[in-house]
Amino acid sequence: MxxxxxxxxxxxxxxxxxxxxxxxxxxxxxxxxxxxxxxxxxxxxxxxxxxxxxxxxxxxxxxxxxxxxxxxxxxxxxxxxxxxxxxxxxxxxxxxxxxxxxxxxxxxxxxxxxxxxxxxxxxxxxxxxxxxxxxxxxxxxxxxxxxxxxxxxAPDAQISKWQRAAATHNLTLTEAYPARELLAAARDWSDKTVAIRGLALSTLDVVSILTLGQGGAFDGQVYRASGNEPRAIVPFSLDGMPPAPKPVEAVDPGFDLLDGELADLRDALKTALGQGPDEALDSLTAALCPPVHRITGQDARAWLETERDAPGTQRGDDPVAALRSGIDMATGSAAPSVGYTLGQIWRKWQPQLRQDFRAHAGRVDTRLAILGFDTGLKRYSYGPPVSSAALLLALVEAGLVRLGVADDPDIDVSQSGWRLDGETTAQVMVNAVLAxxxxxxxxxxxxxxxxxxxxxxxxxxxxxxxxxxxxxxxxxxxxxxxxxxxxxxxxxxxxxxxxxxxxxxxxxxxxxxxxxxxxxxx
Missing domain, CATH: 3.50.50.60 (FAD/NAD(P)-binding domain)
Structure with a gap:
């Protein structure tokens, strides 16, 4: 025993x-x-x-x-x-x-x-x-x-600074979870601007809590406010871009990998783990290009080179346009881009990726480089439901949510709150970034x-x-x-x-x- x-x-x-x-x-x-x-x-x-x-x-x-x-x-x-x-x-x-x-x-x-x-x-x-x-x-x-x-x-430097300022000026700095506590606290925020640190999946939960959780209604296209929502909701991140939603059931099979493509990815990973970081990413991206070309008819090499050097910069600088584009691709209203297709291929491969990554030894710097590549693609591969993205877009159109207001990590905080830009000061800050x-x-x-x-x-x-x-x-x-x-x-x-x-x-x-x-x- x-x-x-x-x-x-x-x-x-x-x-x-x-x-x-x-x-x-x-x-x-x-x-x-x-x-x-x-x-x-x-x-x-x-x-x-x-x-x-x-x-x-x-x-x-x-x-x-x-x-x-x-x-x-x-x-x-x-x-x-x-x-x-x-x-x-x-x-x-x-x-x-x-x-x-x-x-x-x-x-x-x-x-x-x-x-x-x-x-x-x-x-x-x-x-x-x-x-x-x-x-x-x-x-x-x-x-x-x-x-x-x-x-x-331990909190990072930014959160540490904010914690000290919040205690000094009696400001509200809170975490996204437990969401039931956030739901109760938000009942007192109808006259406040609420900033949300982060713009990934947790942020979409927070947005729902601050709107639908306060009595608002959403019919799939139009948001009807209850009057109990915060005065404004301002999610921000370093690039200000929301995650792209996952494809709906009718669209999703179009991103399935063929058996030969999956075998090539597995062989590429095994080879990559025995190489240096740059060679390893070369091996992986070479195996990703054929299924992307089959699905989109486009060459993914230039996109992948940019992704390795500057993840996320291919989406432009208009977060609302990126949000609309993601919804259109997820619902089949628009052809998928190279980036969106790569994210879905990566998602489909993840179950096998987990097993092979564990099974094969490799250089530490190479493993971390592949992990970084995986993290960068999460804006596509770990996307939310279309309904959450559609709610966010409806809230933007209703004027309750503003995207991309602050993407600077050095946000000033004073007795009046967090100064996000020249016009916006938030009295409440919700941290939706996981350590x-x-x-x-x-x-x-x-x-x-x-x-x-x-x-x-x-x-x-x-x-x-x-x-x-x-x-x-x-x-x-x-x-x-x-x-x-x-x-x-x-x-x-x-x-x-x-x-x-x-x-x-x-x-x-x-x-x-x-x-x-x-x-x-x-």
Whole structure:
């Protein structure tokens, strides 16, 4: 019998527990430690979050595997959402994970124990692990898995400056999530200008909370204000450009890869990981050009060269025009551009990309270069539903939202608020930017303690945790740390595309479970 601890228990923790029981045939005891109130859902999919916050995947694209060791329906069967092109609420998926956890515990009543507590340290005692929390130490455990999601992280310089100014001048600086708290706070903002730092998926959730959440109505084309919305809503980012929506169901198959094209991309990635960064991106972009030409009739080489040097600059400087263009391409009203097509091809390839990126070794600088390329394409590949983009456009046309007002990171803040440009001052600032996966900025005591002990090391400066293909951290001695595992977005670089819900139930989690449950070498 093996005794295993899981620290952090959102969807990835649930997937790990299921995989451990499946791999071991039930011959494992699992203790879960998480202070959150919604085990298996975590804060991002909390069942009490407003239904306005959507998953960035339609029902037809949510393909979570069945548990394997017990009987429980897949999400598409369980969900009350039946339309294949509907993007379900995050809370809907969180409720599903809650129910799936309950079924897991009923099927394995002696195998899983939940503890609503925060682990603050982990120490190696002989060949097993002891965990520290407010009540003392627990253990020992044969293996410990960290699935922390987004651990506490030091604010960047801009947020630090704003925090000091907000405290001094009694201004409102808040986070996008939990959205239910934002929804309640926004009821007092009808006479204020609200700025939103960031212009990606989280921003669209915030916009919905500030408008539809305050009683506004949207019929798909025209927004009808309730009068409870903020006076103005000003999302901004470094380029001021909104993400392009994903294609609707009737349009999406046009971006499918042919078998030969997928094989060429896989071969290109394997080759790329053995090359330097520039050669690697040459190999990948060469494999991307043929499917883009087949779909658009255009040569993608010039676009890709620009993308590598200056991501996003090909979209021009008119965010409203880019928003309209994205909606037209997503609905099939306009032919897809090279950039839009590349983003959809990259999205279609991601499930295989995750597996191959993990399986093949490569230079660190090359892995980070490919990760950067993936991040740049997220403005297309991680796009929102057309309905969210259409709402944003309707709000612009109604005069409630202004895009591209401020793209300067050095925004002045004074007692009157955040000065975004010569005309606009915001009394409220919502931070909708998630901290980058940088191990050096993490302040969570469990993580910082393991870093101090040499058990966790960064893949590179400014990067996340270095891990093996089985999920074991590589310590200061360049060897895998026995009995310790780390999965999630803080491993980007060793892994790729970790923000997807499918990654939680993917190959890294399965590889961890197989490794952690193998017979002890003693």
């Amino acid at each position: 093996k005794y295993i601890a899981i620290i952090g228990f959102g969807p990835r923790g649930l997937a790990a527990a299921e995989a451990l029981l499946r791999e071991s045939g039930g011959a494992v005891r699992i203790d879960v430690f998480d202070p959150e109130t919604a085990p298996a859902a975590g804060p991002n999919f909390h069942p009490e979050e407003p239904d306005l916050c959507k998953i960035n995947l339609p029902m037809r694209a949510i393909d979570l595997p069945a548990p394997g060791s017990f009987d429980f329906p897949t999400f598409d069967v369980w969900s009350r959402v039946t339309d294949a092109d509907t993007y379900p609420p995050r809370a809907e998926l969180g409720s599903y994970f809650n129910d799936r956890l309950a079924a897991l515990m009923a099927a394995h009543p002696e195998a899983l124990r939940l503890h609503q507590s925060c682990i603050t340290g982990a120490v190696r005692d002989d060949d097993r692990w002891l965990l520290e929390h407010d009540g003392g130490r627990v253990g020992p455990f044969d293996a410990v898995l960290l699935t922390l999601g987004q651990p506490r992280t 980058a996966p940088d191990l050096a900025r993490v302040t969570d005591p469990l993580v910082t303690g393991l870093v101090s002990d040499g058990a966790l090391t960064a893949l590179d400066k400014g990067a996340g945790v270095r891990i093996t293909p089985d999920g074991q951290p590589v310590g200061q001695d360049d060897q895998p740390v026995p009995g310790l595992y780390f999965l999630g977005r803080l491993t980007e670089g060793s892994a790729i595309a970790t923000d997807s819900i499918h990654d939680c139930f993917g190959t890294f989690t399965a590889a961890f479970a197989a490794h952690a449950t193998r017979p002890a070498d003693r």
